[in-house]
Amino acid sequence: MRLQLATWPEIETYLKTRGEIIVPIGSTEQHGPTGLIGTDALTAEMVAEGVGAATGTVVGPTINVGMAVHHTAFPGTITLRPSTMIAYIADYVNTLAGHGFQRFFFLNGHGGNVATCGAAFYEIYAAYTATGGPQGIAARDRANRPEPRCTLANWWECEQVKSLSRELFGGREGSHATPSEVAMTYYRFPDHIKSAPLEPALAPSGRFFGAADYRRRFADGRIGSDPSMATPEKGQRMYEAAVAGMIATFQGFAGAQ
Numbered sequence: 001m002r003l004q005l006a007t008w009p010e011i012e013t014y015l016k017t018r019g020e021i022i023v024p025i026g027s028t029e030q031h032g033p034t035g036l037i038g039t040d041a042l043t044a045e046m047v048a049e050g051v052g053a054a055t056g057t058v059v060g061p062t063i064n065v066g067m068a069v070h071h072t073a074f075p076g077t078i079t080l081r082p083s084t085m086i087a088y089i090a091d092y093v094n095t096l097a098g099h100g101f102q103r104f105f106f107l108n109g110h111g112g113n114v115a116t117c118g119a120a121f122y123e124i125y126a127a128y129t130a131t132g133g134p135q136g137i138a139a140r141d142r143a144n145r146p147e148p149r150c151t152l153a154n155w156w157e158c159e160q161v162k163s164l165s166r167e168l169f170g171g172r173e174g175s176h177a178t179p180s181e182v183a184m185t186y187y188r189f190p191d192h193i194k195s196a197p198l199e200p201a202l203a204p205s206g207r208f209f210g211a212a213d214y215r216r217r218f219a220d221g222r223i224g225s226d227p228s229m230a231t232p233e234k235g236q237r238m239y240e241a242a243v244a245g246m247i248a249t250f251q252g253f254a255g256a257q
Contacts, residue, residue: 001052003060011099014058019102020254022059023092024048025117025152026109027066030074032177032203032222033196034230036185037076038064039177043184043242044109047155050243051107051250060096063088067112070208073215082116089120090127097148104150105250109181114152121150151253156180158245161238168234172202174225176218180238182227187235202226 003011003021026041036042041064052059068079080088093104106117128147155161161180169179186193203222208214215221 001056001058002049003058006058011058015100018057019100020057020250021096021101021104022048022052022057022250023063023104023106024059024109025063025066025106025113027068027112028064028076028078029068029071029110030077030177030221031182032225032227033198033220034194034227035177035182035221036189036192036194039181039185040066040109042109042188043155043181044107046184046188046239047109047242047246048107050239051246054243054247055250055254057105057250057254060092063092066110067116068110070112070211070214071221073211074221082119085113085116086120086123089117090124093120093124093148093150094127102146102148103254104148105253106150106152107246107250108152108154111154114154117152121152124148124150149253153246153249153253155242155246158242158249160241160245164237164241168237169226169229172226172229174203174205174223176223176225177203177221177227178225179227179229179234183230183232183235184238184242185235186230187232187239190232193232198222198226198228201228 024044026044028038028041030037031039041062045062048059065078065080067085068077071077072079165173165180173180203218203225205224206217208217
C-alpha cells in the first residue's frame with residue numbers, strides 16, 4: 001500500500017494492527033553518461049514497493065533529493081544541506097509518529113545519505129527524550145505512545161545483491177554509476193535506456209575531495225564501473241535479489257524487541 005494512493009480511513013485501519021512504514025530514500029544526481037539522474041531514488045522506490053507488497057507494509061513517499069554535494073559539478077544534480085535533510089527527515093517521521101507509526105524502515109539508494117540519516121535519527125530520539133516528542137507528550141502518556149524507531153538499510157549491501165553482482169559484473173561493478181543500479185533502472189524504465197561512448201570502458205577508481213575535484217578525477221562521473229554491462233534482464237535479477245534481501249532485513253527490524 002503506497003501512502004499516497006491510500007485514504008486516511010485506510011491508514012487509520014492499518015494502524016490498528018500495524019506500526020511499520022517503509023520510506024524509500026535516494027538522491028537526484030549524475031550517474032555517468034548512461035545512468036539516469038534519478039537512479040538512486042528510483043531504485044530505492046522500486047525495491048521499497050517490492051518489499052511493501054510482499055510484507056503488506058505501507059510505503060511512504062520517496063525522499064528523492066539527498067546529500068549529493070560532491071556531484072554538483074555535473075548539471076542536473078540537486079543536493080540538500082545536512083541541516084535541511086535532518087529537518088526534513090525529522091518532520092517526516094514526527095508527523096507520522098503522531099498518527100501512530102512506530103517503526104520507520106528507511107530503504108536507501110545512496111551512500112551519501114548514510115551519515116546524515118544517522119544524525120537525523122538521533123535528533124528525533126533526543127527531542128523525544130527531552131520533551132516527549134514534538135507535541136510534548138506528557139510523561140504519563142508515553143507508555144501509550146512508544147518512542148519511534150528508525151533504521152537505514154542500503155539495498156546494495158545485502159548478501160543476495162553482492163553475490164549476484166560478483167556473478168554478473170565481477171570487478172567491473174565499481175562504486176558509482178554501477179552496472180547493478182543502472183541495470184535496475186533499465187529493467188523498470190526500458191523506454192529510457194541510454195547509450196554513449198565510455199572511455200575508458202572501465203572507469204578509474206580512487207578518492208576525491210569536493211565537487212570540483214570529483215569532476216577533475218572522474219570526468220564522466222563514473223567511479224570504477226562499467227555500466228555498458230547493464231541490461232534489463234540483469235536488472236530484473238538484481239531487483240529480485242534486492243527485494244529478497246531487504247524483506248529479510250525489514251522483517252528483522254520489524255520483529256525486534
